[in-house]
Amino acid sequence: MAIIERLFGGVPRRALVGLAMLAAVLLLAPFVVSPFVVTVILLMFYFAYVGQAWNIMMGFAGQLSLGHSLYIGLGAYAAAALYMKAGIGPWAGIFLAIALAMAVGGIIGYLGFRFAITGVYFALLTIAFAEFFRILFDHIDWLGASAGYYLKVENRQENDPFNLRGSPTMFYYIMFGLVVLAFGLCRWLLTGRLGHYWLAIREDPEAAQATGIEVFRYKMMAVLLSSGMTALGGVFIAFYNNNLYPEQIFSMGRSIELLLGPIIGGLGTLFGPILGSALLVLVGEIMTDLTEGSQLAGLKQIFYGLVVLLIVLFLPGGVWPWLARLCGFDRDGERK
Amino acid sequence: MSGAALTVDAVGKSFRGLRAVHDVSFDVPAGAIQAVIGPNGAGKTTLFNLIAGVFKPDQGTVRLGDRTLNGLRPDQICAAGVGRTFQIVKPFKTLTVEKNVTIGALRQTTSVPQARDEARAILDRLGLYDKRNMLASNLTLPDRKRLEVARALATGPKLLLLDEVMAGLRPTETDQMVAFLRGLNESSGVTILLIEHVMRAVMALSQRVVVLHHGEKIAEGTPAEVTRDRAVLQVYLGEGGH
Amino acid sequence: MEFSAFDLFQAVVKGLLTGMVYSLMALGLTVIFGVMRVVNFAHGEMMVVAMYLAVMSFAALGIDPMLALIPIAAILFAFGYGLQRTLINRFINVPEHMQFILMLSVAIILVNVCLVLAGPDAQGVQLDYALDSFEIGELLIDKVRVYAALGAVVISALLYLFFSRTRTGKAIRAAADNHAGALVVGLDVNRLYAITFGIGAACVGAAGALTIMLVQVQPFLAVEYTLLAFTIVIIGGLGSLRGAIAGGLLIGVSEAIAGFLLEPSLKSVFSFGLLILVLLIRPQGLFGKAA
Numbered sequence: 001m002a003i004i005e006r007l008f009g010g011v012p013r014r015a016l017v018g019l020a021m022l023a024a025v026l027l028l029a030p031f032v033v034s035p036f037v038v039t040v041i042l043l044m045f046y047f048a049y050v051g052q053a054w055n056i057m058m059g060f061a062g063q064l065s066l067g068h069s070l071y072i073g074l075g076a077y078a079a080a081a082l083y084m085k086a087g088i089g090p091w092a093g094i095f096l097a098i099a100l101a102m103a104v105g106g107i108i109g110y111l112g113f114r115f116a117i118t119g120v121y122f123a124l125l126t127i128a129f130a131e132f133f134r135i136l137f138d139h140i141d142w143l144g145a146s147a148g149y150y151l152k153v154e155n156r157q158e159n160d161p162f163n164l165r166g167s168p169t170m171f172y173y174i175m176f177g178l179v180v181l182a183f184g185l186c187r188w189l190l191t192g193r194l195g196h197y198w199l200a201i202r203e204d205p206e207a208a209q210a211t212g213i214e215v216f217r218y219k220m221m222a223v224l225l226s227s228g229m230t231a232l233g234g235v236f237i238a239f240y241n242n243n244l245y246p247e248q249i250f251s252m253g254r255s256i257e258l259l260l261g262p263i264i265g266g267l268g269t270l271f272g273p274i275l276g277s278a279l280l281v282l283v284g285e286i287m288t289d290l291t292e293g294s295q296l297a298g299l300k301q302i303f304y305g306l307v308v309l310l311i312v313l314f315l316p317g318g319v320w321p322w323l324a325r326l327c328g329f330d331r332d333g334e335r336k
Numbered sequence: 337m338s339g340a341a342l343t344v345d346a347v348g349k350s351f352r353g354l355r356a357v358h359d360v361s362f363d364v365p366a367g368a369i370q371a372v373i374g375p376n377g378a379g380k381t382t383l384f385n386l387i388a389g390v391f392k393p394d395q396g397t398v399r400l401g402d403r404t405l406n407g408l409r410p411d412q413i414c415a416a417g418v419g420r421t422f423q424i425v426k427p428f429k430t431l432t433v434e435k436n437v438t439i440g441a442l443r444q445t446t447s448v449p450q451a452r453d454e455a456r457a458i459l460d461r462l463g464l465y466d467k468r469n470m471l472a473s474n475l476t477l478p479d480r481k482r483l484e485v486a487r488a489l490a491t492g493p494k495l496l497l498l499d500e501v502m503a504g505l506r507p508t509e510t511d512q513m514v515a516f517l518r519g520l521n522e523s524s525g526v527t528i529l530l531i532e533h534v535m536r537a538v539m540a541l542s543q544r545v546v547v548l549h550h551g552e553k554i555a556e557g558t559p560a561e562v563t564r565d566r567a568v569l570q571v572y573l574g575e576g577g578h
Numbered sequence: 579m580e581f582s583a584f585d586l587f588q589a590v591v592k593g594l595l596t597g598m599v600y601s602l603m604a605l606g607l608t609v610i611f612g613v614m615r616v617v618n619f620a621h622g623e624m625m626v627v628a629m630y631l632a633v634m635s636f637a638a639l640g641i642d643p644m645l646a647l648i649p650i651a652a653i654l655f656a657f658g659y660g661l662q663r664t665l666i667n668r669f670i671n672v673p674e675h676m677q678f679i680l681m682l683s684v685a686i687i688l689v690n691v692c693l694v695l696a697g698p699d700a701q702g703v704q705l706d707y708a709l710d711s712f713e714i715g716e717l718l719i720d721k722v723r724v725y726a727a728l729g730a731v732v733i734s735a736l737l738y739l740f741f742s743r744t745r746t747g748k749a750i751r752a753a754a755d756n757h758a759g760a761l762v763v764g765l766d767v768n769r770l771y772a773i774t775f776g777i778g779a780a781c782v783g784a785a786g787a788l789t790i791m792l793v794q795v796q797p798f799l800a801v802e803y804t805l806l807a808f809t810i811v812i813i814g815g816l817g818s819l820r821g822a823i824a825g826g827l828l829i830g831v832s833e834a835i836a837g838f839l840l841e842p843s844l845k846s847v848f849s850f851g852l853l854i855l856v857l858l859i860r861p862q863g864l865f866g867k868a869a
Contacts, residue, residue, distance in 0.1 A: 111857070115857070117858075121812070123678065124812065124857075125854065125857055128809075128853050129854075136847075139843075193451075196435070200431075209411045210411075210414060210422070210488075213411055214412075301689075312676060313665075
């Protein structure tokens, strides 16, 4: 089938086998490991997913967004509000979440690209929008304002996937599914014309335009896809945590958190965000373990900062390309 | 492919009061090879940028065949059939040679496998097939120039704008490129307009030459005529020569 | 809500004074960008570090921030100089997003060191004259605000003199205008860059010491200051000293008015609105050069 060919063509056999084994391990994990470990891996999935979504904008199309928490927040509040105010379940709420995020993302993209705001300026624009919405939601009393918005927490013994009410294991599989879908989607895109055009735009927008690529259009597609995908993560987080605070969910800290995975793992690569997020969460858990105490938040962040610094200095392409070379997964040096 | 005719009609462009190009007109018949020469700062690249849509002409029109290109975006002009290279090459650095050209070929097809096949064919003709899996950033300068031409060619142009594609090449490499371009023109009929300083290439390739100086056309004719033209000699060699 | 034109005027004056201190902070950022084209994403974090240093020196030694300003600026100068020489220098010609991420990691480390050492609670300095005010007719202006503004003006003036009168200052401007030319003429551009970053950091240090007289410090304020500095610098024009001052005053006043007319927590909404507007209409800012 053409789809199979496209998704898997050109990938070394060893990599495919490795991937399959990894998937199998992850599918079986909840039956083997403790519930705590399940939640940790779940967190890895979450960051891998939103990291992948962010990676589409930055790693593929080269547009730096430092305000991506905006889409998580919008998605979260949209789905939560629909559920609490109108009793509409999250699977339907997804549509509003995505639509809202894409609308705002579209505005940011339009403002940025139409008016040739790039680089620093664009990144600042994204921050400004995120901060704007943070302050805005802090004042929306209808949604709890700064005191927070809470979802009904029902009986957690029964799994109700329809309403995303249930045990961490249920969320685990849902998030796993999202990661696989995101991965597959990105692979699909990268092997197609869209992905190729994105890479061209990332490398050299002027040359891309001279080669017949309508840069504005494709940049917009990247922003729209990225923001929409990220919103799904927001829906998930709303129903998993059951509480939303504008100060947290729209915060710059969250925006930075979600981009650390792709950067450490490898910007613009397929597997980078996944590896990077896994590493980050792992390191976080180890740090939490080692530093019992109230200053742990700060220490953990310092460590993250150091890791990013080291990566930027010594492995600027990220951990995954280096690892892939080690395992012989690539023939020609090109980023996978 | 086949070529289209280029008509440049009284084209002018100023930047903040400075006239970069002024009242330049010439015709390039379909399938012809012509050159634009002139000292540095004469406005040659600006002229190319006006044709390729990077700038909009303040005055005049640019036509490809019977289609007016004024005001179109560079990607639209590429879609209309104009391929261009840049004076300082702009390859997609972290992508392979093959991917660079594949991206060009995607102008003509939405299927990546098809584009890849087309890319390979073009790379073969330019002698880059063996290097197709190398990263563009690892190529030597002559190879990068060839890559640039390959990528532009992959878009299926009717008019090829080559900006100083011979600069930095050794004489043998120049001859190779000249041979390739002549062969390309003969087999596909694509119209070629070159900006060149390397007179060897200009003489060998072009049927007609346009000379620019301070943004204006000061001479036009066959290579032989132009190199004997008094105005041109004055511009290049100074008053009275040495 | 009742207010008089006079109350508004009072708010504007307050805004102008605060704006002067903002300008100083922004000057640091614009100097760095104007000369090196490096975006200092750790700007707010350095500000917060300076503020904590002022708190500590006051708590431990009872030194007034206005005096502590000098050693604090010196410390930050050294930090900036060292940072540039060891890390940033390697990143001058690297794609923008890598520069960002480098500065981002420095920012994360800085702010969390503060968090770990000083804790998350707000801290400030209890100055004797904190509640005093000058009376000019019916106008009541806090003394701290006036002193802070004066400090900012003095330092800004010194900065201006440095760049226009001293040899090093002129050399830096030359290197900013024409990197290759500066090299050809024999200027040690690396050293000049390091000095520039040091100066930028020193400005932030001074601004921090002055700001602690007006507000308390908390680690999470760092992001807001970074944003504030950037907003000012973009509105004024990246790389323009005049722009930083104009932008600082403008933002100071608009924040004061917004805080006065609406809720204080909404004051940054104005600033963001202005930022977005400027990015759209005149991205080079009031005094910047068009791209």
